[in-house]
Amino acid sequence: xxxxxxxxxxxxxxxxxGANRVYPIEKRLLRALLSRSGNPPLGIVLWNGEEVRxxxxxxxxxxxxxxxxxxxxxxxxxxxxxxxxxxxGRVKIEGDLCALLEAVYCGMQDRAKRGVCAMLNSRxxxxxxxxxxxxxxxxxxxxYDIHTDFYKxxxxxxxxxxxxxxxxxSDSLEDAQVAKMHYVCRKVRLQPGEQVVEAGCGxxxxxxxxxxxxxxxxxxxxxxxxxxxxxxxxxxEEGLSxxxxxxxxxxxxxxxxxxxxxxxxxxxxxxxxxxxxxGKVIDxxxxxxxxxxxxxxxxxxxxxxxxxxxxxxFPGAQPPTLRHMMEIFEPRxxxxxxxxxxxxxxxxxxxxxxxxFEKSAREIARMFDERFVRxxxxxxxxxxxxxxxGTLQLFQIVFARPALNRLPWTRGYLYEHDATPQREQEWIxxxx
Amino acid sequence: xxxxxxxxxxxxxxxxxGANRVYPIEKRLLRALLSRSGNPPLGIVLWNGEEVRxxxxxxxxxxxxxxxxxxxxxxxxxxxxxxxxxxxGRVKIEGDLCALLEAVYCGMQDRAKRGVCAMLNSRxxxxxxxxxxxxxxxxxxxxYDIHTDFYKxxxxxxxxxxxxxxxxxSDSLEDAQVAKMHYVCRKVRLQPGEQVVEAGCGxxxxxxxxxxxxxxxxxxxxxxxxxxxxxxxxxxEEGLSxxxxxxxxxxxxxxxxxxxxxxxxxxxxxxxxxxxxxGKVIDxxxxxxxxxxxxxxxxxxxxxxxxxxxxxxFPGAQPPTLRHMMEIFEPRxxxxxxxxxxxxxxxxxxxxxxxxFEKSAREIARMFDERFVRxxxxxxxxxxxxxxxGTLQLFQIVFARPALNRLPWTRGYLYEHDATPQREQEWIxxxx
Numbered sequence: 027x028x029x030x031x032x033x034x035x036x037x038x039x040x041x042x043x044g045a046n047r048v049y050p051i052e053k054r055l056l057r058a059l060l061s062r063s064g065n066p067p068l069g070i071v072l073w074n075g076e077e078v079r080x081x082x083x084x085x086x087x088x089x090x091x092x093x094x095x096x097x098x099x100x101x102x103x104x105x106x107x108x109x110x111x112x113x114x115g116r117v118k119i120e121g122d123l124c125a126l127l128e129a130v131y132c133g134m135q136d137r138a139k140r141g142v143c144a145m146l147n148s149r150x151x152x153x154x155x156x157x158x159x160x161x162x163x164x165x166x167x168x169x170y171d172i173h174t175d176f177y178k179x180x181x182x183x184x185x186x187x188x189x190x191x192x193x194x195x196s197d198s199l200e201d202a203q204v205a206k207m208h209y210v211c212r213k214v215r216l217q218p219g220e221q222v223v224e225a226g227c228g229x230x231x232x233x234x235x236x237x238x239x240x241x242x243x244x245x246x247x248x249x250x251x252x253x254x255x256x257x258x259x260x261x262x263e264e265g266l267s268x269x270x271x272x273x274x275x276x277x278x279x280x281x282x283x284x285x286x287x288x289x290x291x292x293x294x295x296x297x298x299x300x301x302x303x304x305g306k307v308i309d310x311x312x313x314x315x316x317x318x319x320x321x322x323x324x325x326x327x328x329x330x331x332x333x334x335x336x337x338x339x340f341p342g343a344q345p346p347t348l349r350h351m352m353e354i355f356e357p358r359x360x361x362x363x364x365x366x367x368x369x370x371x372x373x374x375x376x377x378x379x380x381x382x383f384e385k386s387a388r389e390i391a392r393m394f395d396e397r398f399v400r401x402x403x404x405x406x407x408x409x410x411x412x413x414x415x416g417t418l419q420l421f422q423i424v425f426a427r428p429a430l431n432r433l434p435w436t437r438g439y440l441y442e443h444d445a446t447p448q449r450e451q452e453w454i455x456x457x458x
Numbered sequence: 459x460x461x462x463x464x465x466x467x468x469x470x471x472x473x474x475x476g477a478n479r480v481y482p483i484e485k486r487l488l489r490a491l492l493s494r495s496g497n498p499p500l501g502i503v504l505w506n507g508e509e510v511r512x513x514x515x516x517x518x519x520x521x522x523x524x525x526x527x528x529x530x531x532x533x534x535x536x537x538x539x540x541x542x543x544x545x546x547g548r549v550k551i552e553g554d555l556c557a558l559l560e561a562v563y564c565g566m567q568d569r570a571k572r573g574v575c576a577m578l579n580s581r582x583x584x585x586x587x588x589x590x591x592x593x594x595x596x597x598x599x600x601x602y603d604i605h606t607d608f609y610k611x612x613x614x615x616x617x618x619x620x621x622x623x624x625x626x627x628s629d630s631l632e633d634a635q636v637a638k639m640h641y642v643c644r645k646v647r648l649q650p651g652e653q654v655v656e657a658g659c660g661x662x663x664x665x666x667x668x669x670x671x672x673x674x675x676x677x678x679x680x681x682x683x684x685x686x687x688x689x690x691x692x693x694x695e696e697g698l699s700x701x702x703x704x705x706x707x708x709x710x711x712x713x714x715x716x717x718x719x720x721x722x723x724x725x726x727x728x729x730x731x732x733x734x735x736x737g738k739v740i741d742x743x744x745x746x747x748x749x750x751x752x753x754x755x756x757x758x759x760x761x762x763x764x765x766x767x768x769x770x771x772f773p774g775a776q777p778p779t780l781r782h783m784m785e786i787f788e789p790r791x792x793x794x795x796x797x798x799x800x801x802x803x804x805x806x807x808x809x810x811x812x813x814x815f816e817k818s819a820r821e822i823a824r825m826f827d828e829r830f831v832r833x834x835x836x837x838x839x840x841x842x843x844x845x846x847x848g849t850l851q852l853f854q855i856v857f858a859r860p861a862l863n864r865l866p867w868t869r870g871y872l873y874e875h876d877a878t879p880q881r882e883q884e885w886i887x888x889x890x
Contacts, residue, residue, distance in 0.1 A: 132861075195867055326793050326860050349788055352781035361758050361848060362780055365797035370865065416793060416860040428758050428848040429564075433802065435627055438873035 048074045052094060055101050062141070063104065064133025068126065072097075086129045087121030103144040109334030113401040123403070127411040135417075148333045155342035157297035159276055165342035166249050166295060174229070174256050176393060180382035185229040185256075188291035188321065189372035189420045199378040202371075207235040210290060212440055213364065213424050214319040216240035220285040223247070223311055225277040226292025230257025230270070237269040242286070244270045247277055277307060284311050287318035294323045294343050298350045305354040317426035318360075323372075324348065324419040332408065339405045345418060355425055364424040364437065369413045372420040376410035480506045484526060487533050494573070495536065496565025500558065504529075518561045519553030535576040541766030545833040555835070556812075559843040567849075580765045587774035589729035591708055597774035598681050598727060606661070606688050608825060612814035616663040617688075620723035620753065621804035621852045631810040634803075639667040642722060644872055645796065645856050646751040648672035652717040655679070655743055657709040658724025662689025662702070669701040674718070676702045679709055709739060716743050719750035726755045726775050730782045737786040749858035750792075755804075756780065756851040764840065771837045777850060787857055795865065796856040801845045804852040808842035 056070060060080050069085035070078045073093050079085060091097050096116045099107040111117035119126055155165055177185055182203045190202035191209045210232070216222065218241030227233050227246035230253070236242050248254050254274040261267040277292065278300075287308050296304055308318060323345040330336070331343050348365065355362060383390070383406055391399045412418040426433070488502060492512055501517035502510045505525050511517060523529050528548045531539040543549035551558055587597055609617055614635045622634035623641045642664070648654065650673030659665050659678035662685070668674050680686050686706040693699040709724065710732075719740050728736055740750060755777040762768070763775050780797065787794060815822070815838055823831045844850040858865070 191868075193868060193870070326791050327788050347784065347788055348794055349781055349784035352779065352784065356759050356779055356781055359758050361799065361801075361851060362797065362853075363799045365794065366869065367793065367795045369793075370863065370867070414863070416863070419793060421794075430848070431802065431846070435802070436623075436625060436873070437798065437869065438625070441868070441870035441873045 046074050048072050048076060048094075052097060053078060056097060059101050059104060063130060064135070066129040066133040068129055071120075085121075087119060087123075087126035089126070090118040090120060092116040092118070103141065103147050103333070105144055105333040106147055106337055107334075109332075109338060109401070109404055112404050113338070113397050115397075115400070123407045124411055127408050128415055131411055131415045131417055144333065148330055148336075151333055151336050151341075152330065155336065157295065157300060157342050159278065161342060162276060162295065163249050165340075167251075168341050169339065172252075173393075174252060176390065177229075179386040179389060180379050184231040184235075186231050187228055189368055190375040190378075191368065192371055192374055195374065199375065199382075202375070202378075203231075204235075207232055208239070209440065210288070210319060210321065210422070211236055211240050213422065214286055214288065214317055215434065216242050216286060218242065221245075221283070222286045222288055223280055223282070223284040225280065225287070225289040225307075226295070227253075227257060227272065228291070229253050230260055230272060232288070232290055233257070233270050233272070234261060234264060234266055236288075237266050238264075242269075245273060245280075245282065245284075246270065247273050247275050247280060249274065249276050278303060280307055280311055282311065283313055285313055285316055287312055287316065289319070290321040292322075293320055293351070294340075294345055297342065297344050298346050298353070301346070301350060301353040302357060305358045305360075308354065308360070309358040312427065314427060315430050315432070317363075317424070317430060320351070320354075320421075320423045320425070322346065322351070322421055322423075324351070324421045326416075326419060332412075335405060335408065338401055348421060351421070351423065359428050360425045361428045361430070362423060362425050363433065364422075366422045368420040368422060369416065369418065372418070373410050373413035376406055376413065380406040380410060478506050480504050480508060480526075484529060485510060488529060491529075491533050491536060495562060496567070498561040498565035500561055503552070517553075519551060519555070519558035521558070522550040522552060524548040524550070535573065535579050535765070537576055537765040538579055538769055539766075541764075541770060541833070541836055544836050545770070545829050547829075547832070555839045556843055559840050560847055563843055563847045563849055576765065580762050580768075583765055583768050583773075584762065587768065589727065589732060589774050591710065593774060594708060594727065595681050597772075599683075600773050601771065604684075605825075606684060608822065609661075611818035611821060612811050617661040618663050619660055621755075621800055622807040622810075623800065624803055624806055627806065631807065631814075634807070634810075635663075636667075639664055640671070641872065642720070642751060642753065642854070643668055643672050645854065646718055646720065646749055647866065648674050648718065650674065653677075653715070654718045654720055655712055655714070655716040657712065657719070657721040657739075658727070659685075659689060659704065660723065661685050662692055662704060664720070664722055665689070665702045665704070666693060666696060666698050668720075669698050670696075674701075677705060677712075677714065677716075678702065679705050679707055679712060681706065681708050710735060712739055712743055714743065715745055717745055717748055719744055719748065721751070722753040724754075725752055725783070726772075726777055729774065729776050730778050730785070733778070733782060733785040734789060737790045737792075740786065740792070741790040744859065746859060747862055747864070749795075749856070749862060752783070752786075752853075752855045752857070754778065754783070754853055754855075756783070756853045758848075758851060764844075767837060767840065770833055780853060783853070783855065791860050792857045793860045793862070794855060794857050796854075796869065798854045800852040800854060801848065801850065804850070805842050805845035808838055808845065812838040812842060 056078055065080040067081055067083055067086050069088040071088055071090045072078065073091060093116065096111045099111065108117065155161060157165065177187065181187055182200045184203060186203040186206070190199060191206035192202040193205050197205065216236060220242045222236055222242045222244045224233050224244055224246040227248045230246060233244045233246040237244050251274060254272050257272045261270050261272065312318065325345045325347045328347050328350070331340065331345055336343060383402065387399050413420065488510055497512040499513055499515055499518050501520040503520055503522045504510065505523060525548065528543045531543065540549065587593060589597065609619065613619055614632045616635060618635040618638070622631060623638035624634040625637050629637065648668060652674045654668055654674045654676045656665050656676055656678040659680045662678060665676040665678040669676050678689070683706060686704050689704045693702050693704065744750065757777050757779045760779050760782070763772065763777055768775060815834065819831050845852065
């Protein structure tokens with residue numbers, strides 16, 4: 027069960043206080059809340075129908091507050107309670123949800139204004155969702171072990187649940203996810219016969235893609251049981267199970283020696299406190315000419331993920347800064363070859379996901395309930411907005427052992443129109 | 459006067475001890491020194507003609523030690539005294555200098571073995587060459603205010619004294635330096651009419667290139683008097699002085715607001731302790747849609763620059779790690795868009811410089827003396843080797859204000875064969 031969202035509104039108490047009346051102190055509370063949020067250009071419609079605005083300009087969108095209890099909760103911790111109240115239907119949106127979120131995110135750039143209550147909630151979540159071996163398993167189970175049929179409704183057919191790469195902005199999600207897999211494989215210059223270890227393999231699409239198109243052998247790790255079962259079945263069906271092994275285990279238990287370390291979309295779940303250990307795992311796993319690739323959601327400055335998203339959607343998730351990420355590489359002397367920020371590609375990917383999600387909203391409501399639909403709508407819309415306004419980043423990092431000189435001379439080969447794996451191998455041989 | 463290298467060998471004392479004899483304890487000292495250096499495959503020929511080797515394989519090259527004093531100094535601090543002894547002719551090399559240095563660098567990957575004396579020397583140099591406002595001026599004067607005629611003998615005609623970019627490995631140095639300037643301008647997507655501030659502009663080639671080819675206005679800062687005088691003369695001669703202003707001042711004194719912050723090859727001289735201040739300077743200089751570019755020598759792991767190079771060639775220089783560099787950007791919320799490591803391009807650049815330097819060695823000896831030639835040969839060969847074996851990196855970083863969305867959709871435009879500034883502008887307009 028995703029979320030475990032509870033309403034927690036005591037309507038009896040509300041009625042006793044005079045449910046329809048709005049007291050002056052409540053309006054002052056609302057004004058203070060709006061001011062702390064940077065006075066976004068919104069209209070707030072109170073339970074008596076009265077509208078409070080931050081300016082005379084027409085509002086980008088309107089938020090309807092159903093009752094006094096919702097306002098009080100929002101005032102104590104807007105980050106968590108906005109999401110919960112939207113999920114429960116105690117907050118309703120009139121207008122475009124993404125436009126509303128964009129106005130709020132842009133207003134809230136200065137997070138120093140987060141209140142005491144919100145700070146305590148945020149710390150408590152960190153502690154509760156700590157990514158120990160057991161904690162990680164619980165956190166990953168919460169999100170990824172929802173039945174695969176749900177994800178099939180709005181992800182691409184190969185179920186890639188990470189940022190796609192759009193060579194052209196008008197590409198379809200399907201094409202962009204295939205392009206992403208090729209882009210990633212070419213960034214790390216996979217060569218036939220190489221041994222690859224993948225940390226966090228989702229439903230197995232990339233592992234199978236690497237084996238099929240680049241002739242490598244892959245051991246892919248994941249602690250989501252549901253995903254591993256799915257990936258193994260796919261490997262058998264596609265005749266690739268002799269070249270791809272799916273292991274249901276934590277990245278910390280990776281054993282063996284490999285030419286390439288790959289990880290796409292796992293680092294967000296590792297926790298910065300475990301980065302040195304991850305570096306140690308990569309170090310002991312790679313041959314002396316080894317190289318690797320990390321793809322992760324990130325931040326410009328250290329800041330916890332939105333508390334509601336952590337509480338209801340992604341327990342334990344923590345988008346690191348590049349400085350955090352260097353704690354993986356620096357102590358082990360790895361050489362960073364290339365970093366690319368693809369945040370606008372993730373915004374586009376999430377827009378595609380949200381669009382497909384909305385098309386399947388009725389079916390999803392039948393699978394779960396309306397509250398689930400609202401929670402996931404908010405999570406997808408909020409994520410798209412965060413990447414678009416630049417509060418979240420998407421970093422791709424290519425790294426290698428320090429003395430590896432068999433490197434492409436420039437990055438031009440990544441953008442050749444007639445590029446094929448064969449062409450690329452010739453190209454690398456020509457310069458090395 | 460570059461270097462101020464002194465011999466410091468007391469030959470009288472040596473004679474009294476029996477100059478030609480080699481005592482067993484001296485051979486033990488040499489063996490210990492070789493072991494601390496990872497036993498590189500070299501032959502060490504002592505002052506009595508005897509050769510000491512680390513293995514039975516033929517040595518990559520031979521080092522001739524002229525006297526016992528040199529051995530003793532090498533044993534106390536090989537990093538500083540090898541350079542000084544080579545400069546003075548008390549150490550002679552038989553065979554290829556670059557091959558010898560490569561063997562030594564590869565052997566010395568584990569720097570934990572640096573002795574107490576060397577550590578103290580290294581710290582003393584750091585303190586002496588501290589990059590305060592006055593210290594930076596003294597440090598930069600030491601290296602860059604050598605007469606320009608000297609640099610003209612071995613740099614490209616436009617006097618670019620930073621890593622070139624070779625679209626093809628066989629490109630000439632001249633072409634590669636022009637390609638570098640275009641590459642850098644295109645990475646940061648200069649647009650006609652924009653205001654650019656350049657921190658550390660050398661002899662002015664990039665500032666003039668930006669104004670000429672990209673239609674921008676440039677204020678370029680440098681604390682090397684000799685370089686600024688040269689750059690100003692060039693601006694007048696080329697009719698660009700109305701669009702390029704050369705300011706003889708420290709980057710810390712940059713004032714005004716700009717669209718783009720550029721810095722190619724200055725960060726190595728800033729000192730990591732000043733990175734937060736540099737971030738503050740960039741922050742206050744950039745408009746809300748501003749972006750920037752940094753190009754710097756770097757390290758995989760924190761480590762001081764070779765002590766001899768700091769003492770004799772580049773006082774105050776300190777190649778930062780990417781983690782260090784993030785101290786510029788993270789506190790100010792800048793978004794890292796792109797990082798590229800071009801260390802093999804710097805190795806190639808240095809090989810070209812060394813080749814041209816050797817062709818002019820006689821003339822340089824007439825300008826200065828033979829000791830100067832040897833010191834610079836060692837510095838150029840040592841740098842080429844460090845980039846080739848991967849103990850030094852060359853990072854190019856593109857960054858921007860966090861909410862800037864007018865970004866190229868992919869990096870492909872950088873590698874289009876028919877790319878021109880106009881073509882690129884159309885391309886950016888098409889996607890934004």
